[in-house]
Amino acid sequence: MPVTYARQGRIGLITIDNPPVNATGQAVRAGLMEAAQAFAADDRAQAAVIFCAGRTWVAGADISEFGKPPQAPFLPDVITAIEALEKPVVAAIHGTALGGGLELALGCHARISAPSARMGLPEVTLGLLPGAGGTQRLPRLTGLAAALDIITSARQIPAAQALELGLIDALATGDLTADAIALAETLAGQPPRRTGDLPAPDADPAATDALKATLARKLPGQIAQTIAVDVVTEGLALPFDQGMAVERAGFLALMDSPQRAALIHAFFSERAVGHLPQLRQAQAAPLDGVGIVGGGLMGAGIATACLLAGLDVTLIERDDAAASKARGTVAGLLDGAVARGKLAADRRDTILSGAFRTDTDYAALSKADLLIEAVFESMDVKHQVFAELDRVAKPGAVLATNTSYLDVNAIADATARPGDVLGLHFFSPAHVMRLLEVVVADRTSPRAVATGFALAKRLGKIAVRAGVCDGFIGNRILSHYRAAVDAMVLDGADPIAVDRALTDFGFAMGPYAVTDLAGLDIGYMTRQRKAADRHPRDRVPVFADRLYEQGHLGRKSGRGYYDYAAKPPVPNPDLPALLVAVRAELGLTPRDFTDAEIVARTMAALVNEAARVVADGTAARPLDVDVVMLNGYGFPRWRGGPMHWADAHGLDRILADIRHFAETDDHFWRPAPLLVDLVATGRRFADLNKEPQS
Numbered sequence: 287m288p289v290t291y292a293r294q295g296r297i298g299l300i301t302i303d304n305p306p307v308n309a310t311g312q313a314v315r316a317g318l319m320e321a322a323q324a325f326a327a328d329d330r331a332q333a334a335v336i337f338c339a340g341r342t343w344v345a346g347a348d349i350s351e352f353g354k355p356p357q358a359p360f361l362p363d364v365i366t367a368i369e370a371l372e373k374p375v376v377a378a379i380h381g382t383a384l385g386g387g388l389e390l391a392l393g394c395h396a397r398i399s400a401p402s403a404r405m406g407l408p409e410v411t412l413g414l415l416p417g418a419g420g421t422q423r424l425p426r427l428t429g430l431a432a433a434l435d436i437i438t439s440a441r442q443i444p445a446a447q448a449l450e451l452g453l454i455d456a457l458a459t460g461d462l463t464a465d466a467i468a469l470a471e472t473l474a475g476q477p478p479r480r481t482g483d484l485p486a487p488d489a490d491p492a493a494t495d496a497l498k499a500t501l502a503r504k505l506p507g508q509i510a511q512t513i514a515v516d517v518v519t520e521g522l523a524l525p526f527d528q529g530m531a532v533e534r535a536g537f538l539a540l541m542d543s544p545q546r547a548a549l550i551h552a553f554f555s556e557r558a559v560g561h562l563p564q565l566r567q568a569q570a571a572p573l574d575g576v577g578i579v580g581g582g583l584m585g586a587g588i589a590t591a592c593l594l595a596g597l598d599v600t601l602i603e604r605d606d607a608a609a610s611k612a613r614g615t616v617a618g619l620l621d622g623a624v625a626r627g628k629l630a631a632d633r634r635d636t637i638l639s640g641a642f643r644t645d646t647d648y649a650a651l652s653k654a655d656l657l658i659e660a661v662f663e664s665m666d667v668k669h670q671v672f673a674e675l676d677r678v679a680k681p682g683a684v685l686a687t688n689t690s691y692l693d694v695n696a697i698a699d700a701t702a703r704p705g706d707v708l709g710l711h712f713f714s715p716a717h718v719m720r721l722l723e724v725v726v727a728d729r730t731s732p733r734a735v736a737t738g739f740a741l742a743k744r745l746g747k748i749a750v751r752a753g754v755c756d757g758f759i760g761n762r763i764l765s766h767y768r769a770a771v772d773a774m775v776l777d778g779a780d781p782i783a784v785d786r787a788l789t790d791f792g793f794a795m796g797p798y799a800v801t802d803l804a805g806l807d808i809g810y811m812t813r814q815r816k817a818a819d820r821h822p823r824d825r826v827p828v829f830a831d832r833l834y835e836q837g838h839l840g841r842k843s844g845r846g847y848y849d850y851a852a853k854p855p856v857p858n859p860d861l862p863a864l865l866v867a868v869r870a871e872l873g874l875t876p877r878d879f880t881d882a883e884i885v886a887r888t889m890a891a892l893v894n895e896a897a898r899v900v901a902d903g904t905a906a907r908p909l910d911v912d913v914v915m916l917n918g919y920g921f922p923r924w925r926g927g928p929m930h931w932a933d934a935h936g937l938d939r940i941l942a943d944i945r946h947f948a949e950t951d952d953h954f955w956r957p958a959p960l961l962v963d964l965v966a967t968g969r970r971f972a973d974l975n976k977e978p979q980s
């Protein structure tokens with residue numbers, strides 16, 4: 287039984303025990319209803335406490351039930367029944383009270399919380415709005431502005447702040463159970479204080495309109511936040527019961543929306559990427575000490591990520607000057623974390639004087655459990671570094687390369703322990719970006735893979751397994767759709783219009799703004815590196831080479847596709863003439879591209895290469911591609927990732943597009959066999975999202 291009722295003296299004890307996170311699935315809802323009835327019927331109980339077993343209070347509705355036929359009793363009815371009881375009920379909160387879990391607490395007559403608990407209404411991140419009274423009860427406790435902030439930001443607030451806002455009534459000072467029972471004792475015999483009976487806060491149309499305008503600007507395309515604001519305000523203008531009906535209608539409408547399906551796909555995919563058979567077989571190496579070789583921006587960022595997670599880091603540089611520069615870079619990144627409120631100032635000082643060390647001698651790495659190389663991208667240099675690591679690392683240490691494209695098998699050859707070698711591809715800035723590609727080479731042991739995943743968890747990152755190939759999952763797909771985008775510009779599209787079409791689609795940034803941020807030198811170097819393998823029919827973005835040759839490197843030189851002297855940046859005024867000249871030189875007659883065609887070509891190229899990445903095992907499943915693109919490449923989360931989007935858009939339409947584009951370029955536009963097969967057999971990428979077998 288996931289919910290039990292017992293009594294201690296005159297206090298009824300309702301316990302929810304539904305691992306892992308006490309989600310309110312049907313059995314919990316039914317159990318709560320029965321427990322509430324048992325408490326009501328128990329004449330010797332004058333107040334009750336609801337507790338949760340395990341690591342947390344209720345973390346919300348059971349998301350895995352969404353999209354399936356709803357089963358009674360429904361959560362709003364359960365909470366309303368608890369609120370309607372004639373005797374007071376206390377919520378005793380620990381861990382996280384999220385979504386329907388917080389709404390359950392709001393329906394109780396008093397709330398006490400462990401000081402470490404956090405509370406929030408994350409429904410909008412799932413494309414929903416709070417659907418069990420949160421939109422109507424929360425504002426009655428905290429006021430309108432705080433409630434709208436909590437609902438639309440989805441942020442989790444700490445218990446102390448919840449107390450200040452009036453969301454909870456008390457913080458436990460000792461044992462939560464004992465304190466909650468003591469609170470129930472003080473309320474026993476008194477009439478219950480029902481949140482729904484409290485007066486609604488006054489409307490504030492100006493503030494509400496301003497919030498909606500901000501949301502529209504910051505979250506283009508997303509609907510849940512704005513609908514949530516409307517539901518809160520429309521509901522509060524009505525009697526409580528009618529307000530609840532407004533909430534229900536809004537919730538059910540969002541439940542049917544494609545955005546809800548996409549966001550929940552993203553939620554479960556981000557957890558499924560860690561469900562690999564390899565990880566079940568192996569124990570990760572300990573992570574007490576991490577060694578990093580190379581203190582450039584990437585090495586320093588990785589060091590900072592590790593230090594912020596409480597790990598000990600030793601960073602190796604080639605001489606004292608470089609070591610001291612790296613120390614300065616790390617100190618600067620930690621300062622940034624202090625400024626953003628992510629790190630206490632005194633913790634920064636302790637880290638710099640204790641947990642973080644720099645050295646110029648590889649011998650300093652002899653005790654490290656995990657060694658991460660982040661030096662210049664050259665196979666010769668990597669070989670030298672890995673030979674050194676092999677010499678000094680203790681037996682069982684895991685040796686990782688942060689290369690973004692070099693062959694991890696070849697890097698492992700520089701050691702006598704290839705089983706301990708893997709790729710850990712961080713994304714820049716490494717202390718901020720959540721994605722980590724764990725690159726598994728032919729001989730990488732399950733233990734080394736498990737260590738990569740354990741590191742990601744420790745750093746608060748999302749690890750995705752990737753196979754060895756040029757660019758792994760993300761950069762390989764990126765280079766393919768970049769090629770499609772560059773081809774459009776050669777053929778007449780305006781790079782600024784391309785950026786706008788793709789940000790309108792939902793990408794966080796357009797490809798040319800991204801290029802300016804990364805630096806045009808990066809793409810130039812990549813093209814140089816791949817020049818020898820170039821096919822005569824590959825299309826070269828000569829305009830990008832030209833910009834680079836003129837010294838326009840993007841943001842770092844002040845000009846690239848945009849001009850950064852202006853605030854905000856404006857399109858580079860010289861770009862149109864440069865494009866005209868390049869097209870004339872290449873004998874190309876420019877034509878117009880609509881936004882729809884820009885999106886269609888970009889997405890077709892992206893999905894086509896992603897299909898190959900899945901087919902050849904570089905990505906374990908389509909969902910792994912989605913997680914990479916969502917967390918490393920600014921793909922709109924509310925579209926669920928490119929593979930989810932492709933399924934929803936129609937694989938047959940994408941294949942038809944590719945065949946149509948191939949009429950004018952059958953070298954680039956070759957349908958991936960997997961895509962052809964899926965269309966022929968009437969399947970979708972989602973059908974391949976079952977657990978990988980190897």
Ligand code: CAA
Pocket residue numbers: 306307309345346347348349350361382384385386387389408409412414415416417418554557558
């Ligand atoms: N429903 C179903 N399963 C859930 C769940 C939920 N609400 N929340 C977490 N889980 C599952 C996860 O999928 C995961 O399962 P696997 O181990 O099989 O992968 C497991 O519980 C543990 O989750 P995490 O790995 O995320 O554990 P964590 O300790 O890192 O985080 C957490 C715990 C903070 C609760 C996090 O899981 C979380 O944020 N969950 C979602 C909370 C949420 O969005 N709640 C609102 C639901 S919508 C709602 O409630 C609508 C309404 O108003 C009626």
